[in-house]
Amino acid sequence: MPTTTPVDGVGHPPLNAGQVSVPWLVDHIQMEVNIGPDTPEDQVERYARVYLIGLVGGFLFPDKSNRWIQGMWLNMLLGDWDEIGKKSWGSAVLAGIYRELCTCSRLGAKQVGGAMFILQL
Structure with missing residues (x-):
């Protein structure tokens, strides 16, 4: 994750008081999707975690503006895969x-x- 400065000098910062910007997350998911049969497992897992963060924070627990994901979901979704499924x-x-x-x-x-x-x- 970058610092709290706006991306490319325009827009709003990707991080704000413990929140992640949904537009920033979507842009970076779309840019980094190059998954094929020879993609390393750690890269696939990283993409899956980012996708889950967007799904849980932006779809199941959205804020009123639909522009920010609460940082508390990051801690819950970055743990062990087995523990995520038990919640x-x-x-x-x-x-x-x-x-x-x-x-x-x-x-x-x-x-x-x-x-x-x-x-x-």
Whole structure:
């Protein structure tokens, strides 16, 4: 990960107060995808982890702007592969939805965040 300076001098920084920029992550995923049968296993694992970070942080636990992924997901997804699969991701998503529903029901709230597509389902 680069420092907190904007990429190529334009845009917003890829890191901001413990958050990762979703546009920066997507750009770098698209640039680095060259996986074939002869790709080393560590490179495939690295790409899979970055993809999971985007999926979990940007799709299952999005913020209201859909531009930042919370840094706490980085720690959870950079551990042992077996431990990642043992976590109760469905319960965590449901808890996140309930938290967002409580937050948006407060006086003065203008938006709701979280995986609201699950409520639509």
